[in-house]
Amino acid sequence: MGNFILPFLLIALFVYAAIKKIRIYDGFIEGIKDALKLVYSIFPYLAAIFIMVGLFRLSGLSAFLTKILEKPLALFGIPSELTELILLRPFSGNGSILLLEDIYAKYAADSYIARAASVVVGSSDTAFYIAAVYFAESKIIKLRYAVPAALAANFIGCVSACLLCRVL
């Protein structure tokens, strides 16, 4: 059922546009030009973050920080198996998906750890990446308290995820 929604919406849109005498092909060209410009302005930020995350993970620094953070995070009810995931989540979408798959393989997909990890990933987003991408084109460089606020909010999401999966 859900599979039909998107094609149906697109057909409805294009037919509606055609009735309104809008040139769809020209519209596509304009939109794709926008897309190229957008990616062009985002790319430097993207590459810088990817290089930083690569160094962070492969140097073992992220594993080391995970060890340090395990105990304080346990005070908030976060199991130590999820520490690395929560640490990496704000930096790297791909990285956290890989970690999530590792957790599924290690603890079985229906275990408490796997469910909590799923909700941690599902209910949060990559704050640093979004900060870089959202503010890139507008050339805003002073983000003020934006990133700390997002990290704090996502942390509250993680804590509630670990709690909710115990009872639901």
Next chain:
Amino acid sequence: MNALFLIITVVSLAVLTVAAPDSVLGIMIDGGKGALDLALKMTAIYSVWLAVLKIVEKTGLDKKITSLFDPVVNFIYKDENKTAKSFISMNMTANLLGMGGAATPLGIKAVNSMNRGADALSATTNMIMFFVINATSLQFIPATVIALRAAAGSVSPSDILIPNIIASTASAGAGFLIVRIVSGIQKKKNNTELKIQEIKKII
């Protein structure tokens, strides 16, 4: 961001210099390659969604979506211009429909068209609010995660849906409150500073 970047790269590089100096350049180039792969994927996804968006704009449907979300948007974002509000509404629509690929370009356009503050390079409270709400994920149905769980052999992969919706709401709500509180405190601070300056002038 600059301080964070400096600390993480320098400490990581220091560790690698001791542990595996030969791997440094390879790791950094792999990072760039990862960015390039993602950029190619993004170009493909945005080409489709921004093309569709252009058609939506030309038909005037975006104005209808905007008026639908107007009460919510006006409550969250004070004194924002029409263009920005329209992109914010469409970003929300895309998020709620689970179209992450469409939500990001719309989000970038929203920030780009928002009113600037006194300092044009500084993020306004509305921009911060919009970013924080997006960074806490408005996507109530985590399609990717459910698909991954199913692939890993889960008996009921979508049983995380209810905790996920509650946790998403909790983090977005927390983000909203944090931004409101911090911006409130900063406003008060500015007001008292202004008053102090006035008093000083009088003296």
